[in-house]
Each structure stands twice: as C-alpha cells, then as structure tokens.
Amino acid sequence: MSKLWGGRFAKGTDALVHEFNASLPFDKRLAAQDIAGSQAWARGLVGAGVLTQAEADTIVAGLAEVGEELANGRFQFDPADEDIHTAVERRLTELVGPVGGKLHTGRSRNDQVATDFRLWLMDACDQVAVMLADLQQALIASAEANLNLPMPGYTHLQHAQPVTWGHWALSHFWPLTRDQERLAQVRQRTAVLPLGSGALAGTAFPINRQALADELGFMTISQNSLDGVSDRDFAADFLYAATLIGLHLSRVSEQLVLFSSSEFGFVRLDDGYSTGSSLMPQKKNPDTLELTRGKSGRLLGNLVGLLTTLKGLPSSYDKDLQEDKEPVFDTFDTLSLTLPIMAGLFRTLALRPDRMAQQLEPNLLATDLADYLVKQGLPFRQAHHLVGEVVQLAENRNVPLTALSLADLQSVSDRFGADATAVFNFATSLNNRDITGGTSPQALQAQLEAAQAALPKHGR
Numbered sequence: 001m002s003k004l005w006g007g008r009f010a011k012g013t014d015a016l017v018h019e020f021n022a023s024l025p026f027d028k029r030l031a032a033q034d035i036a037g038s039q040a041w042a043r044g045l046v047g048a049g050v051l052t053q054a055e056a057d058t059i060v061a062g063l064a065e066v067g068e069e070l071a072n073g074r075f076q077f078d079p080a081d082e083d084i085h086t087a088v089e090r091r092l093t094e095l096v097g098p099v100g101g102k103l104h105t106g107r108s109r110n111d112q113v114a115t116d117f118r119l120w121l122m123d124a125c126d127q128v129a130v131m132l133a134d135l136q137q138a139l140i141a142s143a144e145a146n147l148n149l150p151m152p153g154y155t156h157l158q159h160a161q162p163v164t165w166g167h168w169a170l171s172h173f174w175p176l177t178r179d180q181e182r183l184a185q186v187r188q189r190t191a192v193l194p195l196g197s198g199a200l201a202g203t204a205f206p207i208n209r210q211a212l213a214d215e216l217g218f219m220t221i222s223q224n225s226l227d228g229v230s231d232r233d234f235a236a237d238f239l240y241a242a243t244l245i246g247l248h249l250s251r252v253s254e255q256l257v258l259f260s261s262s263e264f265g266f267v268r269l270d271d272g273y274s275t276g277s278s279l280m281p282q283k284k285n286p287d288t289l290e291l292t293r294g295k296s297g298r299l300l301g302n303l304v305g306l307l308t309t310l311k312g313l314p315s316s317y318d319k320d321l322q323e324d325k326e327p328v329f330d331t332f333d334t335l336s337l338t339l340p341i342m343a344g345l346f347r348t349l350a351l352r353p354d355r356m357a358q359q360l361e362p363n364l365l366a367t368d369l370a371d372y373l374v375k376q377g378l379p380f381r382q383a384h385h386l387v388g389e390v391v392q393l394a395e396n397r398n399v400p401l402t403a404l405s406l407a408d409l410q411s412v413s414d415r416f417g418a419d420a421t422a423v424f425n426f427a428t429s430l431n432n433r434d435i436t437g438g439t440s441p442q443a444l445q446a447q448l449e450a451a452q453a454a455l456p457k458h459g460r
C-alpha cells in the first residue's frame, strides 16, 4: 500500500498495524467537516499566495465532488486510506490531478482533525440541544395537564408531604435547563479554530486564520499551536455535560420504574414504550426506562475513558488523541436515541389519579399538624415532639391520624383546639405552601410559566 507519508519508508506497514493505526472506520463521520475545512483552507492558501485563484477553484470544486461521492455512498475507499483526511486527499488528486497535491501545504492532519472534530461537535451540541428541548417540552406538557393533581411526596422513599404531579414533573424539567446551559457553554468552548497550527509549530504561510474561522463558523482562534493541536478539553466537556444529561434521565427513569410498578401504580406506560416477557404472559416491563438508566453507565464510561487517555499527554499531538472520537460519537448516538424516546414516553404516559389518591394517607399531613401548634404559639421543636406523640398514639391503636378524636389530641396537648382537625385536608396543605417553588396552585402556575420562559426557543 502506498502511504501519504511513505517517502522515508523502505517497507510497507504490517497488515495488523495498518488496521490498528487506521481511524477510517469511525472518522468517516467527519467527512462533511473535512470537506468544508479543506475548502476553506484552499481559499486561505490563495490569500497566502500559495495557490492561484484558478487552482483553488479547481480544488474547491473537486472537493465538492468528493463530498458528493461520500454523501451518496458512491465513494470508493481504498485499503490504503488511513483516515478520512487521507481518503479525501487521495480521491481529490485522482479527480483534479497533481494540483490536488498542493492542498496540504502548511497544514497537518493534526490541526485538520482537531478542526473537523470541533466542527462536528458544534453541530452535535446543536442537535442535542434540540432533542433536549423537546423532552423539556414533553415534561412541561405533562406538568401542565395535571398541574394540581395531588400525590404523595417522598423523602427516603417514605411518605413525607403531599405534592402534585405538576410539581414532580417540573422537578425533572429544571435539571435539563441546567443541561442546556452546560451544552451552550460546551459549544462555545468548542468553537475555537485550531487550523493554522500546522503539525505543532504553526504554519509558515501567511494564512488569515480569522478569515478561516469566520468562514467555518468558529467564534475565535486558538492562541498557541502546541495547545491548538492537542486540546481536547471540548470533547471532555461534552462528555461531562452528556453524562449529566444521562444521569438526569436515569433518575427520572428510576422513579418511573417505581411509579409504574404494581405496588405504586401511579402511572401506566404506553404499550409502545414497554415490552413483554417471553415466559410470563402478564408482564409489561419498563425496558425503555431500565435501558435509559443503564445507559448512564455507558456515558460515564466514555467520559472516564477519554479523561484517562488525555491525562498523561504532553502538549502537541500524540496518536493517543485518535482515541478521542469513538467515545464522543457513541455518547452522541446514545443521547440521540434516549432523548427522543424519553420525550415520547412522557407524551404517552397515562396517570392513575385513583392510585395516587389511595396513597394520600393522613401521616403526610403530620407536619401541617405541627405547623398548627406553631400558630398556637408553641416553638416548632416542641410542636414536632407533640405531634410525634400523636402519631405514636394512632400507630399504637392501629388507626390513621384522622381517626383520633379531639379528646385524643387534647390528651397530648391542650393547645389542640376544635379547629385542629381542619388541618387534615390535602388541598389546604398544598395551598399553604404558597411560596416560589412551593405547591400552591398559584405557585405552581408561576413555576409553569417560569419553565415555559426557560425553554429554549426551538423547544417551544
């Protein structure tokens, strides 16, 4: 096989080594970015006096043809093609002749791959942001449809205080808003142009790097060529942001696995979003939720893998860096499945208010009873203790709190008045939390509006 860099070699590469060294099987995905970056570079070489306008025109048109072949699957890869960069240049030269050999002047695959990868990731960030916004939209719709539907709220998975479905659904909306912010920051840090860094020391031709950046849609240009070719912080940033997205989806999945179980039965998954058992005919399994939960491990693995690869590297390019792409592609692909599936799952999720109501038991209102005593002038700590005694009394008699008589309550404290039992009302309990972030209908309406306003434009 004849290599791009074969001049100083007396002998060809071992077949296994060729396979080991090649990145083409996965960096094919950078084809469109490689073409765009190369076209910009050809134009830049005109400005630098390396190419005539006619030569650049030939190269740019040739690259467009290569791009078309790649896009429609007609491109014939050669066994000697090491990566997408060598494949494109080889084909370009076949199409336009020796002038194609001028394209790589002053450029290295080191600054080329960093440029392609960043361009690809800028687009990937935009795509993830759109998918994320769609899931956020689905959560908002679910919250809006049942904003004030009461359900038990849990801490330690024990009955705590009443909340509503809308409140719960929006509790999974806000983490995704933070994810949107992180993604926007990742995109910004990715949009730094390394092209012009050459192999490591910068290019010896007077290329206008800012013009390259403007043409390709980068926001700024790298300031140090050694750092320019080796900086993969943007990839790690993306993997971290994606891992947190996966973690947020895993948490909501875990909760829905519980809520869809026979024991809770608060929700029913749509048939389209669940699967059956090959043995037990009655089963309807939340596989989508379990896979979403499971895939968060894979996302974290991709992050840890890349960080580990990067940790021992000096500045400038080392071939270790070729290991940067697969985890990023895999993470993007994982999110590209998981996010739309979760959005669809929420859009088709059936709620079961009857089952939620069954679980609304009076202990959820014990705090409200303590708050009642506080309003009678007792310090909260004392009120807490007294209501603890009331709870114990009910538990000893094996009856709900609400079955206790006023006399029972007064046997614990004479501060309990005739109006004390009015506390045993779920709507009142929800209404009383009339504060930003709380459960009253007004507070929930305000939260819903804040969520709608926080939703990125493309999600509305």
Ligand code: ARG
Binding pocket: 023, 027, 083, 109, 110, 113, 317, 319, 321, 322, 323
């Ligand atoms: N396929 C390589 C990568 O993904 C491109 C850069 C190769 N550079 C080199 N000096 N061999 O990193």
